[in-house]
Amino acid sequence: MAVATTLMLLGIGMKGAIPLGIASGLLNLLPFLGLAFSLALPLAAAILQFNTPGPYIVITLTIVFLHVVSANLLIPKFIATRVSIGPVAATVGILFWGWLWGVMGLLLAVPLTAFVKLVADLHPSLGHLSNMLALTPRPIPHWVRYGETTVKRAIPYLSGRLKMKPIGSV
DSSP states (O other): HHHEEEEEHHTTTTTHHHHHHHHHHHHSSSSTTTHHHHHHHHHHHHTTOOOSSSHHHOOOOOOOHHHHIIIIIIIIHHHHHOOOOHHHHHHHHHHHHHHHHHHHHHHHHHHHHHHHHHHHHHHGHHHHHHHHHBBSOOOOHHHHHHHHHHHHHHHHHHHHHHHOOOTTTT
16 A cells, blocks of 8 residues: 555655655555545645646545555455454444444454454354354364363363373383
8 A cells, every 4th residue: 555655646746755655555554534544644745736636636546546445355355364253243343342442442443353253262162252253153162062060070080091100110
């Protein structure tokens, strides 16, 4: 995003194109307000440099096009495969974290929901929560379905079978 925006700004002859392009490309990644912020910065700088509407149209169309491509193709392709949270989980996460923390919760909703899913993936007893948040659910291990009482009953049985001989004994 930053490279494409910088190249476009250099192409229309804008002064300060490199820092403006980098800032605009990074601002475009903000949820909800990213497009507005990434448009406002170069357009504000263009007001000081251009008198004709041509550069404003090029800036607006290029940044909107880059935003649509990144938001609908690139970000889901690269991030969704690593995070693997479902769209319903992301929506519920946005609602929950936005309710809990307001605007900051809205900005951090998807990463926080992905973090909750990561923690749920690491602990087998949270497999049900992980599957609720997942894009594609995984099968729950057989022993998790029977609860803690079955595991507690199995531990003495398993520990009796796995007793080790002391070192040095034959």
